[in-house]
Amino acid sequence: MRNIGIIIKKQLRDTLKNKTVLIQFIMFPVMTLIMEHAVSIPDMPEFFFTKLFSVMYIGMAPLTSVASIIAEEKEKNTLRVLTMANVKSWEYLAGVGIYVWTLCMAGAGVMATGLPSSDIPFYLCIMATGFIISIAMGAAVGIFAPNQMVATSLFMPVMMVFSFAPMLAMFNDKIEKAARVFYTQQLRVLLGQMTFDGIKTETVLVIVLNALIALSIFFAAFKRKGLE
Amino acid sequence: MITAKRLCKSFSEKQVLSGIDLDIRPGMIFGLLGPSGAGKTTLIKIITGQMGFDSGEVNVFGKAVKDLTGEDKKRIGIMMDDHGVYDRLTVTDNLKIFCDIYGVPYSAVSRVLKEVGLDDSAKKPAMKLSKGMLARLKLARVFMVDPKIIFLDEPTSGLDPMTMKYIHKLIRDKRASGATVFLTTHNMEEAATLCDEVALLNEGKIVERGAPDEICRRYNHQKKIDIHLTSGEDIELDHKAGSAEMITRLLEQGMLETIHSSEPTLESVFLELTGRKLDQEEEEMYA
Ligand SMILES: Nc1ncnc2c1ncn2[C@@H]1O[C@H](COP(=O)(O)OP(=O)(O)OP(=O)(O)O)[C@@H](O)[C@H]1O
Ligand SMILES: [Mg+2]
Numbered sequence: 001m002r003n004i005g006i007i008i009k010k011q012l013r014d015t016l017k018n019k020t021v022l023i024q025f026i027m028f029p030v031m032t033l034i035m036e037h038a039v040s041i042p043d044m045p046e047f048f049f050t051k052l053f054s055v056m057y058i059g060m061a062p063l064t065s066v067a068s069i070i071a072e073e074k075e076k077n078t079l080r081v082l083t084m085a086n087v088k089s090w091e092y093l094a095g096v097g098i099y100v101w102t103l104c105m106a107g108a109g110v111m112a113t114g115l116p117s118s119d120i121p122f123y124l125c126i127m128a129t130g131f132i133i134s135i136a137m138g139a140a141v142g143i144f145a146p147n148q149m150v151a152t153s154l155f156m157p158v159m160m161v162f163s164f165a166p167m168l169a170m171f172n173d174k175i176e177k178a179a180r181v182f183y184t185q186q187l188r189v190l191l192g193q194m195t196f197d198g199i200k201t202e203t204v205l206v207i208v209l210n211a212l213i214a215l216s217i218f219f220a221a222f223k224r225k226g227l228e
Numbered sequence: 229m230i231t232a233k234r235l236c237k238s239f240s241e242k243q244v245l246s247g248i249d250l251d252i253r254p255g256m257i258f259g260l261l262g263p264s265g266a267g268k269t270t271l272i273k274i275i276t277g278q279m280g281f282d283s284g285e286v287n288v289f290g291k292a293v294k295d296l297t298g299e300d301k302k303r304i305g306i307m308m309d310d311h312g313v314y315d316r317l318t319v320t321d322n323l324k325i326f327c328d329i330y331g332v333p334y335s336a337v338s339r340v341l342k343e344v345g346l347d348d349s350a351k352k353p354a355m356k357l358s359k360g361m362l363a364r365l366k367l368a369r370v371f372m373v374d375p376k377i378i379f380l381d382e383p384t385s386g387l388d389p390m391t392m393k394y395i396h397k398l399i400r401d402k403r404a405s406g407a408t409v410f411l412t413t414h415n416m417e418e419a420a421t422l423c424d425e426v427a428l429l430n431e432g433k434i435v436e437r438g439a440p441d442e443i444c445r446r447y448n449h450q451k452k453i454d455i456h457l458t459s460g461e462d463i464e465l466d467h468k469a470g471s472a473e474m475i476t477r478l479l480e481q482g483m484l485e486t487i488h489s490s491e492p493t494l495e496s497v498f499l500e501l502t503g504r505k506l507d508q509e510e511e512e513m514y515a
Contacts, residue, residue, distance in 0.1 A: 085329045
């Protein structure tokens with residue numbers, strides 16, 4: 001258990017010096033603040049940018065950062081040093097997962113600043129759920145990939161689909177229909193409603209199914225390859 | 229301290245270790261020598277529990293490797309040639325992580341950095357270190373917990389002679405403070421000067437073992453004297469009384485430039501035993 005805290009502390013020290021990962025966490029929250037304040041188009045739905053960028057954030061930041069953190073650590077064989085020092089694989093993964101989730105939640109907290117305070121709990125619940133699914137997927141990629149190059153080529157297409165589908169869905173009905181199978185699109189729908197009332201079964205089903213798939217890929221990868 | 233009996237290991241059909249016996253006593257520096265691909269790293273990985281094996285027995289601290297507890301593992305320091313450091317973190321932060329893991333106070337960091345001579349670079353990010361400094365950082369990581377057994381996989385390969393000497397001194401200091409050291413190398417000279425005992429590993433078998441000078445004496449069967457003359461000529465004399473006259477004459481005539489008896493080195497013993505040069509592969513690689 002103590003080791004989880006140690007991993008979190010290590011990641012914290014490292015992220016401050018790792019600009020490519022740091023930018024992942026900061027970009028969307030900052031863009032949201034800027035766009036919400038700077039741009040106002042007549043007839044634009046309320047909190048348009050907050051809601052759109054939030055789901056893109058879910059599809060991008062946790063997935064890419066978890067995958068690259070794990071893959072880098074495997075590539076440089078620092079993970080080996082940790083396991084030799086008796087840090088268990090699950091402790092390492094939990095440390096990285098909790099760390100990225102917390103950082104993303106902080107980002108979501110920033111993005112929520114514009115929302116009416118009554119909407120904030122609902123908003124954060126949605127974000128929290130989305131981050132968990134993305135983190136599981138990122139971890140699966142990180143476990144599969146032997147190095148960072150492979151990790152990038154694996155998570156790029158996945159990330160593109162999940163984060164851009166909700167945006168493209170706004171412009172095209174066909175894409176909207178297809179995008180409904182992705183959790184990011186369903187989370188986008190939920191953010192549109194901003195309430196727990198009247199949530200459609202389809203929405204819940206898709207999100208749960210996505211989560212199950214992500215988690216089973218993660219566990220399958222972990223069982224087959226461990227953290228070698 | 230470390231024992232192995234009839235240890236075998238193969239990777240899908242390819243037998244890498246076939247029947248290794250080891251008995252490494254406490255407080256010595258043991259050197260495992262062998263050409264590239266001999267199975268040195270594989271053997272270390274097996275002894276340190278990073279890899280399984282097919283048959284035989286391996287004991288560390290008198291226990292089977294898989295029975296080692298977390299406490300036991302804390303008393304084992306391991307430096308593998310491919311184990312990395314956290315590039316973006318400073319030297320100090322790299323070590324602090326392991327203070328946290330091992331439950332050692334942060335004050336250990338400056339102590340161990342002084343020990344390996346890296347105290348001036350404590351605030352440097354690891355990626356800005358030179359190769360020799362990086363090797364010392366990895367050693368610092370190993371020394372932090374004051375291990376009883378230290379495994380070093382090619383601790384000096386590719387380092388300049390100065391750093392190499394420095395690391396040798398560190399290793400001897402560790403022996404002096406009671407640690408047992410298990411290292412691998414393809415550097416014969418290193419093995420001869422540093423190790424109390426060596427084993428020559430070739431194609432998965434230990435072909436010779438013992439103290440370096442003892443091995444060399446054992447193979448000293450041809451006993452020759454090599455002489456280089458001022459004229460540039462080389463002559464070889466037998467190790468016999470008759471040769472003395474000849475040497476005296478050469479000395480009187482001022483023709484003798486250098487003279488030495490040609491005792492075998494670990495290198496030549498290895499060549500004799502295997503018909504293979506120790507770092508042949510590397511030479512071929514760079515050729
Ligand atoms: N994980 C593995 N899977 C398959 N074969 C392996 C594996 N690890 C090592 N080998 C093979 O085992 C043999 C011994 O490798 P090992 O790394 O132990 O050699 P070494 O003596 O350490 O060489 P070097 O001096 O180059 O480090 C090699 O032929 C290598 O190809
Ligand atoms: Mg090796």
